[in-house]
Amino acid sequence: MAIFSIQRFNPEKDNVPCFKDYELNVPEGATVLDCLNLIKWTQDGTLTHRMSCRSAICGSCAVRVNGHPKLACKTQAADEIIGGRMKIEPIGNAKVLKDLVVDLELFYSKFQKVKPWLITEGSGVTGQGSENNKERRQSPEDFHRIDAASTCIMCACCVSDCNSWAANEKFLGPAALAKAQRFVDDSRDVGTLKRIKDLSEANGIWDCTHCGECVERCPAEVKPMDRIISLRTTSLKIGIWNNNGARHVRGFVDFIYKSGRLNENILPVKSMGIFNIPGLLSLIPVGIRMFLKGKNPPIIHRHIDEMDDVRRIFRKFKQKT
Amino acid sequence: MKYAFYTGCVAKGAGRELYSSSVAVAKRLGIELHELTNVSCCGAGVISEKDPLLSDTLNARTFAIAEELNLGIMNICGTCQGVMVKAQKGIDGDTKRKDNINEILKDGGHRYKGKVKIKHLLHILIEDFGLDKLKTFVKKPLRGLKAAPFYGCYLLRPSVYSNFSSPDRTTALEDLITVLGGEPVNYEGKSKCCGFPIVMMNKESSLAMSGISLKEAKEKDADCLVTPCPLCHLNLDSYQPEIDKIVQTKLNLPILHLPQLVGIALGIDPKELGMNKHIVSTEMLLK
Numbered sequence: 217m218a219i220f221s222i223q224r225f226n227p228e229k230d231n232v233p234c235f236k237d238y239e240l241n242v243p244e245g246a247t248v249l250d251c252l253n254l255i256k257w258t259q260d261g262t263l264t265h266r267m268s269c270r271s272a273i274c275g276s277c278a279v280r281v282n283g284h285p286k287l288a289c290k291t292q293a294a295d296e297i298i299g300g301r302m303k304i305e306p307i308g309n310a311k312v313l314k315d316l317v318v319d320l321e322l323f324y325s326k327f328q329k330v331k332p333w334l335i336t337e338g339s340g341v342t343g344q345g346s347e348n349n350k351e352r353r354q355s356p357e358d359f360h361r362i363d364a365a366s367t368c369i370m371c372a373c374c375v376s377d378c379n380s381w382a383a384n385e386k387f388l389g390p391a392a393l394a395k396a397q398r399f400v401d402d403s404r405d406v407g408t409l410k411r412i413k414d415l416s417e418a419n420g421i422w423d424c425t426h427c428g429e430c431v432e433r434c435p436a437e438v439k440p441m442d443r444i445i446s447l448r449t450t451s452l453k454i455g456i457w458n459n460n461g462a463r464h465v466r467g468f469v470d471f472i473y474k475s476g477r478l479n480e481n482i483l484p485v486k487s488m489g490i491f492n493i494p495g496l497l498s499l500i501p502v503g504i505r506m507f508l509k510g511k512n513p514p515i516i517h518r519h520i521d522e523m524d525d526v527r528r529i530f531r532k533f534k535q536k537t
Numbered sequence: 538m539k540y541a542f543y544t545g546c547v548a549k550g551a552g553r554e555l556y557s558s559s560v561a562v563a564k565r566l567g568i569e570l571h572e573l574t575n576v577s578c579c580g581a582g583v584i585s586e587k588d589p590l591l592s593d594t595l596n597a598r599t600f601a602i603a604e605e606l607n608l609g610i611m612n613i614c615g616t617c618q619g620v621m622v623k624a625q626k627g628i629d630g631d632t633k634r635k636d637n638i639n640e641i642l643k644d645g646g647h648r649y650k651g652k653v654k655i656k657h658l659l660h661i662l663i664e665d666f667g668l669d670k671l672k673t674f675v676k677k678p679l680r681g682l683k684a685a686p687f688y689g690c691y692l693l694r695p696s697v698y699s700n701f702s703s704p705d706r707t708t709a710l711e712d713l714i715t716v717l718g719g720e721p722v723n724y725e726g727k728s729k730c731c732g733f734p735i736v737m738m739n740k741e742s743s744l745a746m747s748g749i750s751l752k753e754a755k756e757k758d759a760d761c762l763v764t765p766c767p768l769c770h771l772n773l774d775s776y777q778p779e780i781d782k783i784v785q786t787k788l789n790l791p792i793l794h795l796p797q798l799v800g801i802a803l804g805i806d807p808k809e810l811g812m813n814k815h816i817v818s819t820e821m822l823l824k
Binding site: 284380382384387419423424425426427441445448449468469476478480484487498505509510511513514521525526528529530532533 | 546547550551552553554575576577578580581582583584585586587588589590591594598642644645647690691694695696704705729730732733734735738739741742743745746748749775776778779813815816
């Protein structure tokens with residue numbers, strides 16, 4: 217016997233969501249989805265949740281279990297009963313429509329923004345048709361680069377716990393960015409430059425904080441954060457420098473080459489860009505504040521010992537590229 | 538007990554109170570430290586965006602130097618810890634990568650064998666030193682001080698790289714706070730992101746992230762936050778006046794580095810712990 221504490225919300229009756237407890241004899245081997253179904257079928261027909269394939273393929277049944285998103289059909293109930301209880305809520309970063317069902321319109325709209333279709337020779341940027349219908353072959357090595365992102369089932373678990381999205385709904389988010397990587401790195405796609413330029417704009421690849429929640433919550437093998445990192449690497453290789461993210465990486469790497477450690481006095485200036493007057497001005501209050509408390513980094517920036525060896529390593533990599 | 542002490546950049550730069558408090562606590566507990574002065578920055582997940590192999594090579598050099606000393610690495614920065622463990626797992630799990638890296642290290646006279654243990658001070662206090670033993674060193678128990686733990690992402694996620702077996706359910710910081718006589722505050726924000734990595738790219742969004750957790754901790758009556766990551770500290774403390782405006786609340790929530798909280802309980806002079814080097818005053822806590 218376990219108690220399922222489930223978040224309920226009926227927009228026609230309730231102002232705010234509340235929790236309702238259900239007692240259930242959990243059958244051996246039952247998934248969280250089995251339990252939700254048993255509660256709905258035997259105790260409370262008004263409980264509303266989404267499901268379809270029951271095989272972790274369709275991505276419909278994502279809910280928060282004990283605080284974090286999981287596919288209900290892929291999660292063993294026994295693993296999630298802590299002290300005789302389990303808490304079930306709708307996934308986060310989405311408007312609740314009813315009980316455990318959320319509105320996914322915003323989630324889907326981000327995918328449209330990254331143009332999730334192949335842009336091929338003759339197809340133009342709109343992706344409309346192609347001049348010839350020939351087969352576009354791909355080597356196993358080329359496919360390997362997009363394999364991880366291809367496994368996305370669009371369940372929104374990654375977005376549910378994305379910290380950057382929680383603070384800024386305009387962020388493209390881990391799912392759509394992973395999908396973007398799937399096309400940027402597709403050997404058959406010819407839209408890479410335009411794609412990367414668009415993705416390097418505000419609310420794009422440089423708005424990910426590396427918090428790792430998306431990797432942790434993804435029930436497939438997408439590892440969205442790693443896909444975003446890959447997009448950043450591509451952006452740097454192509455040389456899209458007109459943004460703080462790329463300038464930050466360039467300044468950072470430059471300091472480690474020169475002194476082995478960060479120069480926190482100068483790096484923010486390099487990240488902002490020396491011609492970005494509003495950006496530079498925004499650094500002043502925190503700079504003064506830290507200076508007054510003696511928190512400013514030492515004015516004379518010293519390099520680490522054995523700097524020659526570190527520079528030698530950097531030079532080896534420069535030669536390679 | 539002796540460790541190869543990896544200070545990280547912030548403890549030598551904008552967060553020198555983390556360095557002084559770590560050294561003071563280690564000395565009081567009899568933990569010997571060999572400070573690594575000839576190692577580079579871990580890359581903080583930034584160098585790896587430019588070139589993953591370069592980042593791994595720089596970290597492998599650090600690991601090799603610790604191995605040559607026959608010491609495990611002690612980190613005092615959650616980000617350094619997360620980055621290093623990720624690098625180590627990547628290198629150890631790929632013989633070809635490891636050989637490539639060692640080929641580059643060879644000319645500098647180093648070779649990474651793959652046995653160095655990498656731990657954050659938090660892990661060292663809990664796993665190596667032991668909380669029971671730590672308890673015997675407590676001279677000024679925190680007497681119900683409501684301390685809100687703030688883990689920082691890199692120490693927890695992705696869990697395949699974490700030293701915690703179950704990062705979602707870890708109570709390491711809470712256990713430490715309790716042993717020191719404090720009262721850990723239970724709130725969702727403890728494992729959320731401070732937003733620091735994008736403070737230069739999208740300041741408003743970055744500080745809003747800190748704001749969400751700080752406000753929640755404040756509403757749960759926290760007297761202070763304690764964090765094992767100096768990058769989290771930078772956002773949560775140095776930018777708190779701007780965060781106040783975003784959450785429309787005067788938060789006035791002091792943010793302590795992990796060794797500072799330990800140091801207070803051990804009765805170390807607050808000045809030595811750098812308690813005066815905070816944007817949000819810590820005076821109320823010391824009373």
